[in-house]
Amino acid sequence: MKIISCGKKPKEVDNLNLRAAQLRHIPILGESAQERLSELTIGVIGLGGIGSELIEKLKRLFPKRLVLVDDDFIEETNLNRVVGSTFSDAKNRLRKTNLALREVATFNPKQEVRTVFGNFLDEEVQLEFKNCDVIFSSTDNVASRFAACAFGLANGCAVIDVATGIIMNDSAIKAAGGQVIWLTASSNWCPLCSGLYDQREIATGLLDSQELERQRAQGYVHGENIAAPQVGSLNGILAGLAVWMFMRLVSGASIDFDGVAVDALTFTTHAWSEERLSPNNCHYCGEHGSLMRGDSAEMVCRTKAISLPELIPSSNIESLPTRSVTQPSNVAELPVSAMFDLLGLRQYTH
Numbered sequence: 001m002k003i004i005s006c007g008k009k010p011k012e013v014d015n016l017n018l019r020a021a022q023l024r025h026i027p028i029l030g031e032s033a034q035e036r037l038s039e040l041t042i043g044v045i046g047l048g049g050i051g052s053e054l055i056e057k058l059k060r061l062f063p064k065r066l067v068l069v070d071d072d073f074i075e076e077t078n079l080n081r082v083v084g085s086t087f088s089d090a091k092n093r094l095r096k097t098n099l100a101l102r103e104v105a106t107f108n109p110k111q112e113v114r115t116v117f118g119n120f121l122d123e124e125v126q127l128e129f130k131n132c133d134v135i136f137s138s139t140d141n142v143a144s145r146f147a148a149c150a151f152g153l154a155n156g157c158a159v160i161d162v163a164t165g166i167i168m169n170d171s172a173i174k175a176a177g178g179q180v181i182w183l184t185a186s187s188n189w190c191p192l193c194s195g196l197y198d199q200r201e202i203a204t205g206l207l208d209s210q211e212l213e214r215q216r217a218q219g220y221v222h223g224e225n226i227a228a229p230q231v232g233s234l235n236g237i238l239a240g241l242a243v244w245m246f247m248r249l250v251s252g253a254s255i256d257f258d259g260v261a262v263d264a265l266t267f268t269t270h271a272w273s274e275e276r277l278s279p280n281n282c283h284y285c286g287e288h289g290s291l292m293r294g295d296s297a298e299m300v301c302r303t304k305a306i307s308l309p310e311l312i313p314s315s316n317i318e319s320l321p322t323r324s325v326t327q328p329s330n331v332a333e334l335p336v337s338a339m340f341d342l343l344g345l346r347q348y349t350h
């Protein structure tokens with residue numbers, strides 16, 4: 001991990017009329033929400049196709065601080081979707097963190113930004129997110145997206161997870177779309193106990209490259225890393241939806257569902273809610289698990305060898321429900337104004 005910028009005081013630029021820049025947001029957010037927003041620290045994990053779209057939108061909300069992480073470089077294959085990237089960046093293999101920093105600093109030299117060149121699955125990188133109020137997770141790796149959820153639940157930051165996908169069948173598009181999910185310490189579910197994320201995929205994602213190859217050679221890991229098709233337009237739709245959801249939460253709106261899926265082939269969206277464990281004995285989102293335990297919570301990190309029982313205590317494996325979802329109208333009341341409920345929960349201790 002290398003910290004590129006440590007939230008240095010940005011260069012003073014005269015005559016930035018922040019008030020005018022916020023003016024068109026204020027009727028939507030409300031005056032007090034705009035003020036709260038300017039006090040928030042927002043983390044973004046993964047600065048590729050979706051992450052760069054998120055930053056493009058988040059920087060225009062003028063938060064207090066942005067914390068951005070990625071361990072990758074710009075290549076030619078990124079140019080169809082990574083916002084702000086140029087052929088010259090690809091030629092120079094610019095770090096995605098440096099591109100993000102350039103994009104934000106060019107727009108608003110007064111924006112406080114911390115960029116971390118590293119992988120969220122490494123402990124020291126996760127520690128950089130300790131002071132985040134909300135984390136947007138947009139990597140192409142289910143393990144790091146789950147790690148972000150586990151980190152958010154343990155440390156009391158809201159998590160908004162954004163993903164897109166296009167599945168090809170020979171030369172035809174079989175499926176295209178994406179989803180946005182959100183959770184907070186008071187949500188009472190997580191993508192592991194709900195079955196939303198595949199446990200084996202999480203476990204595989206936590207292997208380092210050497211161990212992954214060893215397990216692949218032994219036949220434990222199937223599937224090749226085939227470069228999936230990706231488009232900026234779809235990333236932009238889902239990133240826009242995620243930031244809109246965030247704005248609604250900040251303005252105190254009650255969102256009574258856990259996720260929104262976009263089917264880009266039928267041009268439809270639907271919101272859904274996950275079924276909760278009862279009683280909730282999940283290691284991550286259950287009251288007696290790592291929920292709100294802060295520093296004493298176990299982080300989900302990359303390790304040389306991890307087996308499922310290490311990731312999920314066996315008692316929980318038995319209790320994992322078959323995946324089922326309900327429509328929002330059938331859902332028991334969810335905690336309202338979660339974002340600020342959550343911020344209040346920072347004082348919560350077991």
Ligand SMILES: [Zn+2]
Binds near residue numbers: 189190194282285286
């Ligand atoms: Zn859970």
